[in-house]
Amino acid sequence: MTAEVFHHAVQGQLLALPAREAESVGERVRSLHQEVMRAVPQVDRIACALYDPQADTLRTFVDSTQHGAGLQAYECPLGDSPSLLRLKELRQTRVLQDIPASVQGQSHHSRWLREQGFLSSYTVPLFHQGEFEGVLFFDSAAPAAFTPEVTQRLDVYARMVGLMVSHEIAAVRALVGSMRIAQDFARLRDVETGGHLERMSRVARFIAGVLAPARGLSDEFVEQVFLFAPLHDIGKIGVPDSLLAKPGRFTDEERLAMQAHVALGVQMVERLVEGFGLGQLSGVTVLRHIVACHHERMDGRGYPAGLAGESIPLEARIVAVADVLDALVSPRAYKEPWPVAAALDELDRMAAEGHLDPACVAPVRPHEAQLRAILLRFSD
Ligand SMILES: [Fe+2]
Ligand SMILES: [Fe+2]
Structure with a gap:
């Protein structure tokens, strides 16, 4: 095929670009949130932040918030939050039963959390094939919402969100990786x-x-x-x-x-x-x-x-x-x-x-x- 034929071929292809868009992770997490609320009504927010290993930061990724404004377009060093760092190192979840008393920091996200009126939260680290991939937040406007019984129920949903995110990221990595290998060759x-x-x-x-x-x-x-x-x-x-x-x-x-x-x-x-x-x-x-x-x-x-x-x-x-x-x-x-x-x-x-x-x-x-x-x- 000559360059000119290509030129015309792409013109045709471009105009025929499919308008249909697959459901985004954000949309899927928002529908899942509706389901979570039927089981655990006090969960007012579900959000996921991704870990960037090169920059050692956490970045906001998807946010489903019932009331008030979500936290978006935000990135901070993981080390700025010792308790999140512990989540990664010790692979443990974190329960905050009284946010106003326990979150005193002046960072943007600490202030945001208090301003939104969230009183308790449950945080789960996400791992994929042993690698730390990000953090999942469940927040509630109710105090002490995350009892052991509630967190046990939420763990099923946490795993589902984790899989959605990992699956999407793994697919993107496979695609980008294969193309970069082709570029190298x-x-x-x-x-x-x-x-x-x-x-x-x-x-x-x-x-x-x-x-x-x-x-x-x-x-x-x-x-x-x-x-x-x-x-x-x-x-x-x-x-x-x-x-x-x-x-x-x-x-x-x-x-x-x-x-x-x-x-x-x-x-x-x-x-x-x-x-x-x-x-x-x-x-x-x-x-x-x-x-x-x-x-x-x-x-x-x-x-x-x-x-x-x-x-x-x-x-x-x-x-x-x-x-x-x-x-x-x-x-x-x-x-x-x-x-x-x-x-x-x-x-x-x-x-x-x-x-x-x-x-x-x-x-x-x-x-x-x-x-x-x-x-x-x-x-x-
Ligand atoms: Fe180019
Ligand atoms: Fe370029």
Whole structure:
């Protein structure tokens, strides 16, 4: 198939992207919460935080809260909470029967817990194949709600939520892992290093996190952007090495062959999703969008489909900004790394000219320090 045929094939595929979305973990936990409340009515909140072993932090992931506001878009070092650290080390559950008396800390989550009026809680560590995966919280507005009899009943549900989360995460890891292995085999890392993927996915998560409150993006969505961003260029596996490493300008034909990486990527995603039986994985749509649309432009002059503005999925607009930012500040075969300040100016320029989404570029400059820290921490 020639590059041109690919180009048209992907255009057709993109327009036919399935609109149906599998139920997210958040939705499933919310339905389970209804069931839990029939058995144990005093459980007002069920939430799950995920453990990030690289950063040694806990991050909010799903939250089902009956009354008041849930805790979202929050991340804190596990060590900040000695009692949660004990949960992980000793593999024990924790019961707080009197939150106002026992939770005195001034951290954001301690204050939040008191402000919401929760009086007692039951916390269960989640392990999957021996690895600490996160923490599950049951909170109640009633005092001393978690008697031994209640916690025994809740343990069944805790196991169910744990399985839902582990299953989803294991499926995502299998998908991402197999694609990263394919990237290694294709020696794509010579062109785009592991560091690039690590940095751009963290920058993408950061931007998504800043946009989340105003746009009502869930923690689960932000996490999916992070997990799937490294796969944006998976289709480059099918592009000849000589072209990937070419330092000079492309001929028209070479440009089309290069642009075909998007169509190839979409095909790979479809095949893998089918091969792994991952149709039910809720993040698959986010993955498809990132792979298919990360070269679209706001003004409609991008490829392969020429989508414009809001018709480009938000996750792809975010990934485009993160990808460009890291490409600018990294050395490539054909250029020296740019200083961060110059890269920020370039992002603004690209937003002004209709390439990148100004809304996704906007969070970058005010958070320059945090972004620099990400770029530095994962430098090659
Ligand atoms: Fe790309
Ligand atoms: Fe990239």
